Amino acid sequence: MAGIVVKGHFPRRRMVQVVASNIFRYIFRGAARNWFRNMSSTAPALGSMTLLLFLTGVIGLSGLALYNLEQVEAGQASVLHVYMRDSAASADVDALWDRLAQDSRVASVAYTTKSEALKRAQRIPGLPQLADASESNPFPASLDVQVKNINDVAAIDVMVRNDIAVDPVYPTSYDQGAYQRIQAVLFGVAVAGLAFLALLGFVAVTVTVNSIRAAIHSRRDEVAIMQLVGAPRWMVRGPFVVEGAITGGLAGAVAGTVTFGLAMTGIAAGSSSFAQFAPGITATVAALAAATVFAAGLGLGSGSSLVSLRRHLES
Amino acid sequence: MRSIVEFIGVTRAYGSRLALDDVHLALEPGELAFLVGPSGAGKTTLLKLINREIRPTKGEVWVDGVPAHSLKASHVAGVRRRVGVVFQDYKLLPRLTAMENVALALQVTDLRVSDEEASDRALDALEAVGLGDRGRAFPHQLSGGQQQRVAVARAVVAQPPLLIADEPTGNLDLETSWEMMDLFEDIAAFGTAVLIATHNVEIVRRLQRRVLTLVQGRLVRDQPAGRTGRLTWLASS
Secondary structure, three states: OOOOOOOOOOHHHHHHHHHHHHHHHHHHHHHHHHHHHOHHHHHHHHHHHHHHHHHHHHHHHHHHHHHHHHHHHHHHHOEEEEEEOOOOOHHHHHHHHHHHHOOOOEEEEEEEOHHHHHHHHHOOOOHHHHHHHOOOOOOOOEEEEEEOOHHHHHHHHHHHOOOOOEOOOOOEOOOOOHHHHHHHHHHHHHHHHHHHHHHHHHHHHHHHHHHHHHHHHOOHHHHHHHHHOOOOHHHHHHHHHHHHHHHHHHHHHHHHHHHHHHHHHHHHHOHHHHHHHOOOOOHHHHHHHHHHHHHHHHHHHHHHHHHHHHOOOOO | OOOOEEEEEEEEEEOOEEEEEEEEEEEOOOOEEEEEOOOOOOHHHHHHHHOOOOOOOEEEEEEOOEEHHHOOHHHHHHHHOOEEEEOOOOOOOOOOOHHHHHHHHHHHHOOOOOHHHHHHHHHHHHHHOOOOOOOOOOHHHOOHHHHHHHHHHHHHOOOOOEEEEEOOOOOOOHHHHHHHHHHHHHHHHOOOEEEEEOOOHHHHHHHOOEEEEEEOOEEEEEEOOOOOOOOHHHHHO
16 A cells, blocks of 8 residues: 655644744743833933943943053063164174173164154154254164063163263163153053942942832732742743843943944044054954943843842742 | 642741631542631631742641642742632733733743634633623723633633632622632532632522631631531621
8 A cells, every 4th residue: 555644743843833932922022012111111221321331331442542551651661762872883883782682681672773763753743843943863873672571671771871882961761760650650540440440330230220120110010910820930030131131232232332433433533643542442442342331231231130020039 | 539739737927926827628629618707817828828929837738739838939830830819909910901811821831832722712711701802901991890800711711720719709799799600610510629718608608618717817617518507607707
């Protein structure tokens, strides 16, 4: 007898579809519907979260810029410019170069001619006028010594400043304590920034938790009824957590977009000065900051809902 | 036969006041019983213990073989799936229609129930309580009696082995009250144990079912079906 293949619905697959559809409906569609219904009670949380997340994003970007600035300053401070006297003999300059290159504390030595020094000076704000005021090139040739450890710069300065090839009036660029002063200022700014960020974070969490708690408190009867008719805990929690995530995600998206837009405007408006004052803040970094703000919003919103809901769950 | 509900030496105290004091009782499948007694006698406390809304201070509460007295909060839903409850204040979700309220109770206890099946069964339950044409109405658009009936439909839609009702006829006129009692009798006839807390002497007297009498937290009388007597004490309470 010829066999007949009958294809029918696989019941288990159908059941999985029904369960998945029900879960999606309760957790996500229900949450979205409730979110729109409760928009008026969610508005304070949304507003305060957006503002606080935006400030957090801006301060975070500023912190990163400060860190990068500190790195640039540290790099510059470990370069010692040893100025050559105009009448220095090539042999003397070579001898000094060799002595420095062989020193284990030195990473590299480069020679900058007078004309190169002039070109470099013309790129620094204020110095082109000084260069133009003089008929001859006032900038000396130099050996640019990259010192491995910033703490050895002073010792290298002592070693070279009395060399025969070195200008006796302005022997080196070494300024005792300059780097330490910059470091102290940046450290102070970083501590103040971190403290402000922590305070802002605390305010953001407190305001958000309280706003979402108030919104959930106004719906405590709903939570109680869901539990009384036998809804498991995840089904009671789920929609509220997703609602919180929608609020937080929306606040994060707005705050992240504004943060990104502000950074991009800064980059586009004054590319050279912006890069000087906020080094390392590129479009990629701004996008990463926006994504972090968005993720923080999501986490803050859903976490706040979860915490706020605990007091309304039966024990 | 295993009892659907069993109380073994159950005491429940609120501070120093005893709401229930050393109560022993058992309810069998298909049994319809009334829980009577004056206000503050402990009727609602007893129903809350069955639905695991509260825990006993002492003793054991077994619901369909599940120890409700020692159940963790995270497992309470397991007991509530076995118990249909008609609350005195209905406890309907105001944002859902009558049909959605009934269907919700079905689907929260069993996620395998599809939307179509839930709607069909919710409609059947609403028709059974005489509200087949009000499924799309929200609770605030229904009278107290209609809301009461939606609450009954919600309690029975999942066909639980136990149905408890706290003053289910409190907001109903006499005719609807009898319709409701007919419904409870039908439900019991299908094997569901039904426990009804009530003050309605007329209903208790005429139905001649088992009557459990609570006074000051103590189960003072347990009259079997057909021997409920004149219940003069109830009329005076």
